[in-house]
Amino acid sequence: MRVLNYLYVIAFTAFISCEKSTDSGAAAANTVGAGGSLSRFTIAGNYLYAVSSHYLYAVDISNPALPKKVSESPLNFDMETIYPYKNRLYVGSRTGLYVYSIDTPDKPVLIGEAKHGRSCDPVVANDTASYSTLKGSSVCGPATSGLYVYDVKNVNNPLLKKTILIDEPIGLGIADSALYVCAAAGGLKVFSIKDAYDPAIRQTLTGANFVDLIPYGDVLICWVAEGIRLYDISNRLQPVFVKQVAN
Amino acid sequence: MSSHLNFLFPCSMFAAKLLLSINAFMPLKKLLLLFSVTLFLFSCYKFGKKPENETWTSTPKVWGYKPVYASSETSAKAIVYSAVPQAVVNAGNIYAFHNYIFQIDPGSGIHVIDNSTPSAASRIGFITVKGCTQMSIKNDKLYTNSYDDLVVLDFSNLANVHEHSRLKGVFPELRYYSPIAQPPVSGWYECPAYDKLVTGWTRDSVYQNCFKN
Numbered sequence A: 001m002r003v004l005n006y007l008y009v010i011a012f013t014a015f016i017s018c019e020k021s022t023d024s025g026a027a028a029a030n031t032v033g034a035g036g037s038l039s040r041f042t043i044a045g046n047y048l049y050a051v052s053s054h055y056l057y058a059v060d061i062s063n064p065a066l067p068k069k070v071s072e073s074p075l076n077f078d079m080e081t082i083y084p085y086k087n088r089l090y091v092g093s094r095t096g097l098y099v100y101s102i103d104t105p106d107k108p109v110l111i112g113e114a115k116h117g118r119s120c121d122p123v124v125a126n127d128t129a130s131y132s133t134l135k136g137s138s139v140c141g142p143a144t145s146g147l148y149v150y151d152v153k154n155v156n157n158p159l160l161k162k163t164i165l166i167d168e169p170i171g172l173g174i175a176d177s178a179l180y181v182c183a184a185a186g187g188l189k190v191f192s193i194k195d196a197y198d199p200a201i202r203q204t205l206t207g208a209n210f211v212d213l214i215p216y217g218d219v220l221i222c223w224v225a226e227g228i229r230l231y232d233i234s235n236r237l238q239p240v241f242v243k244q245v246a247n
Numbered sequence B: 001m002s003s004h005l006n007f008l009f010p011c012s013m014f015a016a017k018l019l020l021s022i023n024a025f026m027p028l029k030k031l032l033l034l035f036s037v038t039l040f041l042f043s044c045y046k047f048g049k050k051p052e053n054e055t056w057t058s059t060p061k062v063w064g065y066k067p068v069y070a071s072s073e074t075s076a077k078a079i080v081y082s083a084v085p086q087a088v089v090n091a092g093n094i095y096a097f098h099n100y101i102f103q104i105d106p107g108s109g110i111h112v113i114d115n116s117t118p119s120a121a122s123r124i125g126f127i128t129v130k131g132c133t134q135m136s137i138k139n140d141k142l143y144t145n146s147y148d149d150l151v152v153l154d155f156s157n158l159a160n161v162h163e164h165s166r167l168k169g170v171f172p173e174l175r176y177y178s179p180i181a182q183p184p185v186s187g188w189y190e191c192p193a194y195d196k197l198v199t200g201w202t203r204d205s206v207y208q209n210c211f212k213n
Helices: A004-030 B003-008 B009-022 B026-044
Strands: A040-044 A047-052 A056-061 A068-074 A079-083 A089-094 A096-101 A109-115 A124-125 A129-134 A146-151 A159-165 A172-175 A177-182 A188-192 A202-204 A209-217 A219-224 A227-232 A240-246 B060-068 B080-082 B094-095 B100-105 B109-114 B122-128 B135-138 B139-146 B149-154 B162-167 B187-189 B198-206 B210-212
Touching: A004 A047, A040 A079, A040 B135, A040 B139, A047 A079, A056 A079, A079 A124, A089 A124, A124 A172, A129 A172, A172 A209, A177 A209, A209 B094, A219 B094, B094 B135, B100 B135
Parallel strands: B060 B187
Antiparallel strands: A040 A047, A047 A056, A056 A068, A079 A089, A089 A096, A096 A109, A124 A129, A129 A146, A146 A159, A172 A177, A177 A188, A188 A202, A209 A219, A219 A227, A227 A240, B060 B198, B080 B122, B094 B100, B100 B109, B109 B122, B135 B139, B139 B149, B149 B162, B187 B210
16 A cells, blocks of 8 residues: 555656646746847846847856856957847847857857948848848948848858848847838838848838837837837738837 | 156166166167167156046036946945836837836836736836846846846736846946946036946036047
8 A cells, every 4th residue: 555655656746747847848938028129138048148349248047046157258349239049149230240159058159240331230030031220320330221131041151132221220020921120210111021032011100210129929019219109910011000108 | 867867767767777787788779779668668657746636627627417426336226116107218128028018218227018908008117227228038037237237136026026136247348338327418527437336417517538429
């Protein structure tokens, strides 16, 4: 009888531990939020990656009560933004697009770069392409303003495939086959990226001064100069205005 | 070397004596080289004046901004949550997590918006995090910076957002290049002391030693 009790306890423990691990596995995928494309902090796995102007930091946050800085890479270019995609970090700087591998998560390694004229440039990416907006200005540099489309299938050598002129592009985001680009007072540009290297403009939403955005499920969250503006993007290429939360 | 000269160049006495003692044995070229090296080493030294006593008397004072320093760095970097929404002063980065939208107000804190029903989205609170510029979230822990510190906030219970842990001084550049380290508008300002923490700016007459475009 005692043996049976033990067996029962062991079986139950095994069941519980299994249950627990699948739970946390499923939860982990949902418990990281989403940042705008102008962010300089991002979390991938158990690491927080942060860029300040001249450094890329990796901080181990497996124990949030005791975060540990594990690497600090000094860089000789002005870092602007960071965007995680799978095992890569896409870093936008004032001199180009830089791709880091985080296969060894505590030590990001620079694996590819595409230089461009000096400008400010956030970046977003998927499996085949990365999209940057370059804003030429007195502060950022003289590059031609627009949307720059790169082929990143060979990540060691991003290839510039197309440039679409936009006056004052800032933040941008991808939801499936839609690409949204903020163009300040010029509105929000909605592109179809069914052909990844040839974005096709579908419409321009106006009525606010668009700075950055986050596609979050079926909601497109926009930071506009006037506040936070929300759109329903159940139909990705046809955003429907929902609400503006004033500043 | 006369004693008068030695008084003016007290630190060069050794070099001068060295020069005098060896000039009989050295060719002119080597001597010139040694002399010019000595001159070079002293070229940036301002004799008879300590650098910290320098004042910029050559340019007149102008109306500008003077930094306000934290009396205690710990209290200046303290985290406070208020369920009273605040007006946006400077809009900064946005972040989405479950039913919440966050927006950084660079230098002062984080606005919290309830987005559980987008058509009724509204501001519900504000987390005071002085010197913050960035944030990210994982598992009910919010990672942000207060100046150069990485601060981890627990917001599993929104009514009780509090500091969970802190990694001090991990991002040195975010201390001096944070928006609060410069005055709010363009013009002349007093350069902040690097060993102090700027919490704000006040109008005052200042020397023309730092300028914001």
